[in-house]
Amino acid sequence: MTIADLEHRVGCTALIPYADAELSGAYTSDLLSDVMAHAPEGSVLITLQGHRNTVACASLAGVRAIVLAGQRDAPEDMLEAARSEGIAVFSSPLRQFELSWRVAALLGMGGV
């Protein structure tokens, strides 16, 4: 799947313009240490943490896109940081579980 699929197939709203790129995985967490330690390179991060430190952490971990679940808003300084780091930011009314489930399907991860 690619970043654009988050907008067109998962139902997220892009908060800033983005360059489309392949997503190799996904990670769902609200603990930045956990994201730092385990989010795969080139992945999308599904989180409730909408602030600029999420961007710093994502950038270090090689995360390409952030989805803020539960219609959380992103402050301007977060979006500004994301623009300069080239990280896409989306918002969605869906909760983390459903977002994760939809993204997993697009990543071709089957059932148990």
Next chain:
Amino acid sequence: MIPIDPNASPSALLELIYRLKVKDIMTGQVKSVEKDTSLREIQRIMRENKVSGVPIVEDSRLVGMISVDDIIRALDQGYIDSPAAVHMSRKLVVLEDDMPVSFAISSFEKYQYGRFPVINRARELVGIVTSRDVTSGLLMEMNRSLEEMERVLNLQAAPGPIGQVKRVFLVQQFDYENAGRASTELKKILQDRGVDRTLQRKAAVASYELEMNLVNHSLGGRLIFHVDDEQATIEAVDQGPGIPDLAKAMTEGFSTANDWIRSLGFGAGMGLPNTKRVADEFDLQSAVGKGTHVKAVIHLKPRPGDKP
């Protein structure tokens, strides 16, 4: 009033108020007038120069002062056209230009004046000091000292032996604005050197955790990077408060972070354990009341016994 206690302030500030002289912060080239000048004329000078006090001189020697209060009283009681000499305050508290700024601060504390005339050794009027001059003078000097500190740090970062990189970053407590900046810099250094991505990630994890520890828990400190072909060393050195129980601090899930730090997604008690997990060498020293020194080394060329 100036909110600085000359007896109990941080030592850097105390050093500043004793080192700086009154002449460094005063407004020079003061508009002064002879003592036969009328109060009406002085009122015009105050308005045009946007000042609230005018020193009265006799052959450039200070003899008195007219403040805006004196002018208001003159207007109220109808003697605005009389000369300054009759109504000026003669009991003057003056500062000397060679006195340290701490004297000026104590004088504002002790006397209820809004300004003090400044004289030199020859007792000539050379300037005037308001509380605003003190605060802006101190701020400018602090700004200058900080620039100097940054310059010195950059000097330390000057290229060492070929192939080695050293960088020092000052990290402030609760500075979420800049948090992660130092670690991003380290990651770029490693990227530029063509270091393997897995190793880049390990170094980024260690660096970010240590940087966030400084932001979340320390009273401020430094993050120091040494990179050469063999290894990347990340050191976090802070000025306190120190860790009372090292074993607890190394336990995953243990954290002293408060609720608002946690609400930002930090304080999960994973920082030090994460750092140790990714590091090939790890060392933690801490003394309560003094500070903490953490060192994490990532081997860039594999050595026997390294973690996978």
